[in-house]
Amino acid sequence: MKQQDIQLDSQGRLRHFLTIEGLKKQILIDILDTAENFSTVGTRNVKKVPLLRGKTIANLFFEPSTRTRTTFELAAKRLSADVINMNISTSSTTKGESLLDMLRNLEAMQCDMFVVRHGSSGAAHFFAKHVAPHISIINGGDGSHAHPTQGMLDMFTIRRHKPDFTALRVAVVGDILHSRVARSQIHALNTLGVPEVRVIGPRTLIPAEAESLGVHIYHDMQQGLKGVDVVIMLRLQRERMQGALLPSENEYYRTYGLSQKKLLLAKPDAIVMHPGPINRGVEIESAVADGPQSVILEQVTNGIAVRMAVMSMVLGRPSEETEAG
Amino acid sequence: MGIHIRNGHLIDPANQVDKKVDLFIEHGKVAAIGKAPAGFKAEQLIDASDRLVIPGIIDLQARLREPGLEYKATIKSETRAAAASGITTLCLPPDTNPIIDTPAVIELIHRRNEAAACAEIVTLGALTKGLAGDEISEMYELKRAGCVGVSNARAPIANTLVIRRAMEYAANFGLTIFLNAEDHSLSHKGCAHEGAISTRLGLPSIPEAAETMAVARLLMLVEQTGVRAHFCQLSTAKAVQMIHRAQYDGLAVTADVTAHHLYLTEMDIGYFDSNCHVMPPLRSQRDKAGLRQGLVEGTLNAICSDHQPHELDAKLAPFCESEAGISGLDTLLPLALRLADELDLKRSDVIARLTQYPAQILGLKTGQLAVGRQADICIFDPQQHWTVNHDNLVSQGKNSPFLGWEMKGRVSHTLLAGQVVFQR
Numbered sequence: 001m002k003q004q005d006i007q008l009d010s011q012g013r014l015r016h017f018l019t020i021e022g023l024k025k026q027i028l029i030d031i032l033d034t035a036e037n038f039s040t041v042g043t044r045n046v047k048k049v050p051l052l053r054g055k056t057i058a059n060l061f062f063e064p065s066t067r068t069r070t071t072f073e074l075a076a077k078r079l080s081a082d083v084i085n086m087n088i089s090t091s092s093t094t095k096g097e098s099l100l101d102m103l104r105n106l107e108a109m110q111c112d113m114f115v116v117r118h119g120s121s122g123a124a125h126f127f128a129k130h131v132a133p134h135i136s137i138i139n140g141g142d143g144s145h146a147h148p149t150q151g152m153l154d155m156f157t158i159r160r161h162k163p164d165f166t167a168l169r170v171a172v173v174g175d176i177l178h179s180r181v182a183r184s185q186i187h188a189l190n191t192l193g194v195p196e197v198r199v200i201g202p203r204t205l206i207p208a209e210a211e212s213l214g215v216h217i218y219h220d221m222q223q224g225l226k227g228v229d230v231v232i233m234l235r236l237q238r239e240r241m242q243g244a245l246l247p248s249e250n251e252y253y254r255t256y257g258l259s260q261k262k263l264l265l266a267k268p269d270a271i272v273m274h275p276g277p278i279n280r281g282v283e284i285e286s287a288v289a290d291g292p293q294s295v296i297l298e299q300v301t302n303g304i305a306v307r308m309a310v311m312s313m314v315l316g317r318p319s320e321e322t323e324a325g
Numbered sequence: 326m327g328i329h330i331r332n333g334h335l336i337d338p339a340n341q342v343d344k345k346v347d348l349f350i351e352h353g354k355v356a357a358i359g360k361a362p363a364g365f366k367a368e369q370l371i372d373a374s375d376r377l378v379i380p381g382i383i384d385l386q387a388r389l390r391e392p393g394l395e396y397k398a399t400i401k402s403e404t405r406a407a408a409a410s411g412i413t414t415l416c417l418p419p420d421t422n423p424i425i426d427t428p429a430v431i432e433l434i435h436r437r438n439e440a441a442a443c444a445e446i447v448t449l450g451a452l453t454k455g456l457a458g459d460e461i462s463e464m465y466e467l468k469r470a471g472c473v474g475v476s477n478a479r480a481p482i483a484n485t486l487v488i489r490r491a492m493e494y495a496a497n498f499g500l501t502i503f504l505n506a507e508d509h510s511l512s513h514k515g516c517a518h519e520g521a522i523s524t525r526l527g528l529p530s531i532p533e534a535a536e537t538m539a540v541a542r543l544l545m546l547v548e549q550t551g552v553r554a555h556f557c558q559l560s561t562a563k564a565v566q567m568i569h570r571a572q573y574d575g576l577a578v579t580a581d582v583t584a585h586h587l588y589l590t591e592m593d594i595g596y597f598d599s600n601c602h603v604m605p606p607l608r609s610q611r612d613k614a615g616l617r618q619g620l621v622e623g624t625l626n627a628i629c630s631d632h633q634p635h636e637l638d639a640k641l642a643p644f645c646e647s648e649a650g651i652s653g654l655d656t657l658l659p660l661a662l663r664l665a666d667e668l669d670l671k672r673s674d675v676i677a678r679l680t681q682y683p684a685q686i687l688g689l690k691t692g693q694l695a696v697g698r699q700a701d702i703c704i705f706d707p708q709q710h711w712t713v714n715h716d717n718l719v720s721q722g723k724n725s726p727f728l729g730w731e732m733k734g735r736v737s738h739t740l741l742a743g744q745v746v747f748q749r
Contacts, residue, residue, distance in 0.1 A: 006596070021525070100641050120643035121527040122597030130641070142643070144527030183527055207524040208532070 006128055014314050016128045016137045019146040020187040028155065028191055034309035035156050035302070041078055042304060051312050052081035058111045059085045061140070062118040067276060067300070068140055068150075072115050075307035081315075084111075099123075100130060107132050113315055114138070121145035121180075136314045144178045150275055151184030153306040155192060157299050158230055161271050165192040171224055171266075172215075173200040173256060174234030174283055177207045181275045182234055190214045200224035201256060204245045221256055225265040233258050233274045236283050249282045259285045263293065271295045326368050327351045328743065329361070333373025333704060337380060338677035339684075339693035348378060350700045353743035357696060369745070371738055373704050379676050380694050381413025381701030381739065382658060383683035385581050386557060387632035388650075389415065389446070392433060393422025398634040398721040400434070401441035406654045406720035408443040408747035411703030411736040412630075415444055416687060418503075419451040420478035426451035426462045428470035435471065443746045445701075447687060449476040449503055452491050458482035461491045465498055473687045474555070476503035479604065483509075489546050496552040501686070503555050506539035506564065507605065516645040518606040522591040529645060531606050533561050540564045544571050547578060555686050556580040558631050560605035562615020569624040579686050581627040582616050584660040585651050589613075589726060599640040599647035600726040603631075621669050626682040628664075628675075630657040634722020652722030656713060658705065659732035700743040709735040 005022055009015040014027060041047055057076045059069055069085060076083045088102070106114065113136045116124050121143030128137040141147040162168055170189055176182045176199050189197045190213075199210060200218045210217055218224030225231065236252060246252050258272065272284075272294045280286045289296060328350040335346050335358070342358075349357040349365055356362050384407070390398040407415055417434065419425035425434070431448050438446045450467030452475045454460045464475055475495050482488050495502045512535040517523040519530035540556065544567065547554045559565060559580050568580045585603065590613050594601045601607055619625040633650025640647045661679055665672045684692025691701050711717065713727045739747040 098638055098641060099643075099646075100638070118643065120646050121529075122645075123643040125597050126641075126643045142527075143645075144529075146527070178527075180527055183525070208519045208530065209521040209524055212521040213524065 013317050017310050018124045018139045020148045020151050020184050025191050031152050031309050032156050035305040038308040039305040048078055050080045052079040052315055055081040055112045055315055057081045057083050057113045059115045062088050071303040072307055075304050115140045117141045141180055144180050146184050147180040148184050149307050150181050151188045153303040154185055155188045156302045156306050157295055165194050168194045169196045169228045170230040171198040171200055171228045172232045175205045176201050177205045179234050186213050198224050228266045229270055231272050233284050257283055258288050260287050327366050328369045329367035330371045330373050333376050333378035335378045336673050336676050337694045338673045339681040340695050343673050350743045355694050355696050355698050355700050376704050377707050378704050380680040380692050381703050382411050382679045383414040383692050384412050385416050385627050385629040385683050387415040397636050400437045402721040404441050404443040408739045409719040410654050411658050411739050413444050413701035413741050415446050417446055417448045418478045419449050424451050424456055428466050431470040447473045449474045452477040456480040461494050468498055474501040474503050479505050481509040492550040492552040501553045503557055504543050505557050506536050508535045508538040511535035518591045518608045520609050536561045537563045540567050553577045558583050560586050560608050562612045565615050565619035565624055579626045581629050582625045583631040584657050597644040599644055600724055602647050602649050603651050604649045628661050628678050630654050634720050635724045640724050652720045652724045654720050655718045656727050659734040662734045700740055702740040704738040705736045707734050711735055
């Protein structure tokens with residue numbers, strides 16, 4: 001049973017956080033419960049706990065991002081860790097320096113954790129496979145593969161409003177094909193026991209054999225929204241308008257945008273989520289984004305607590321040698 | 326210099342030989358089978374008891390990285406690896422640097438091959454100038470310089486008219502055209518088969534239709550132009566059916582499959598194993614079954630290595646950013662042999678797909694061991710087990726998805742034109 005998952009140490013605890021896929025339900029619950037404990041830190045006068053004092057965390061962002069990087073930075077600082085941010089544009093990395101060379105250089109700076117965001121699927125696994133054993137990797141989003149902290153903060157937000165996952169119907173709407181957020185959400189929802197996960201989108205944006213992820217597929221939004229408890233809207237990247245995936249923003253909004261009228265098809269107490277940043281009038285109507293059912297800003301706040309939880313669980317483990325002895 | 330191969334079990338599918346018999350080699354050729362010819366003097370005796378003796382293997386596609394990418398591998402390193410695996414002929418596609426589109430490049434390759442003569446290299450000439458897909462190449466000159474066929478390797482030809490003209494022109498000089506069926510608009514920037522795994526891992530994907538569309542288009546033109554065509558490294562069950570149908574209809578088409586597509590599927594990518602990044606991509610379980618079926622039925626005429634050695638760094642990157650390709654020379658024979666255990670194929674049927682049929686496809690006189698033929702010979706112990714690891718791969722490229730696999734069958738001697746070029 002050992003060595004089964006690169007994410008776990010010999011005691012079955014998280015040593016990297018790369019993807020939600022394959023993690024046991026209990027680990028996800030632990031993350032949510034730990035985050036619950038941290039959620040009040042931000043409301044205190046002194047917004048800090050000393051858990052990771054003396055640890056150094058490097059944010060390695062190979063893709064531009066403000067919000068995700070900021071919430072990772074805040075989470076680390078509230079845990080009293082030292083943080084460095086590195087924005088590395090992939091285009092500027094000359095062919096001479098490989099990703100591995102860069103990794104070795106960063107290791108030499110004696111960090112304890114790398115938060116990695118990269119445009120290629122599998123980048124976080126690649127780092128985890130090759131990094132020195134004392135360094136942990138947190139996936140801050142890799143290509144279209146996974147964005148597990150986003151997935152977990154969404155679960156946290158859902159649980160705050162709908163505590164029983166086993167009684168939920170959840171719809172994820174939009175560009176599933178390119179979305180690492182959707183993949184992480186789907187794995188989390190399935191692991192936490194949600195009986196019905198739906199994905200809604202045009203055929204051009206639903207990946208092949210999507211059913212194998214454990215979801216029901218809808219191409220008609222009206223049908224798909226009927227009776228759901230949670231509506232998760234995905235951000236539509238503007239560049240999808242090229243390459244024959246979609247004809248226009250206008251038509252997308254009409255067919256798959258969330259309007260107040262369409263929201264009426266969901267349960268009356270359904271919540272509306274979005275990982276941000278929002279394209280108002282493209283995937284969601286302003287009145288819905290700012291309306292009473294929207295929990296979009298809560299998601300941002302919760303992101304800090306969830307990232308604190310993951311960082312503290314990964315870095316706060318007693319060392320394996322100590323336990324063995 | 327006479328060589329006596331004693332007590333071996335000779336399998337020579339082209340001549341329907343499958344029995345224990347002695348072989349006598351003289352002046353680079355097979356001098357006799359069974360009894361020594363009059364006046365034969367053996368300077369060397371090879372005891373082949375409990376061994377199989379087969380014609381030297383002919384690999385329909387191997388990239389040796391020279392000229393152009395000598396930091397990955399060289400003609401010297403890879404012909405040595407070929408010899409260590411019983412391969413005596415390597416067919417080199419034209420996408421070297423410089424590209425094989427002039428006689429000068431062919432001469433260069435042959436000169437370097439003479440200096441490192443562990444295996445014979447035959448070349449495919451570029452179908453279009455610079456493989457750019459715009460203008461047809463000087464095929465007559467390429468043929469005169471020794472090319473055994475023409476190909477555009479994996480480089481696209483967008484313009485159907487150019488393909489048609491190229492086929493007509495190749496047919497004019499009796500050249501076989503080697504086709505890598507890929508619709509580049511459909512494969513786009515993909516790096517994994519479009520299916521459950523690419524969906525799970527969020528990898529840009531290549532649909533089945535990227536291959537079948539191209540096969541359909543090319544078959545129509547083959548039919549119209551009458552060119553002899555060989556389809557390289559098919560990866561989908563559907564494409565095999567299409568080729569089967571074309572053969573049934575009487576078209577002069579043949580096809581091959583790589584050893585790795587007969588064993589691996591998209592599932593083997595696991596969590597982004599870059600050694601499984603290969604073009605065409607590893608397909609579904611169903612495709613693998615279809616390829617195996619095609620091999621049994623004879624639609625797929627040959628098994629090749631599609632050897633692509635890489636330096637270590639080439640695979641040290643996230644899946645799609647790593648370079649595609651597998652180092653396949655070392656594992657070609659044992660993987661092929663295993664098919665005789667797993668499929669409804671006799672051992673001699675498997676050997677034919679490594680020797681007799683590839684020779685026919687390339688128009689070579691080798692691939693068989695009748696008296697008077699060139700003595701390219703592979704001798705191996707079919708029972709010897711070995712486990713693939715970094716150190717026992719002879720190729721300079723260690724990028725094998727079969728690391729850690731147990732193989733059965735190990736080469737003990739390889740002869741090229743009657744010379745022992747390898748013994749273990």
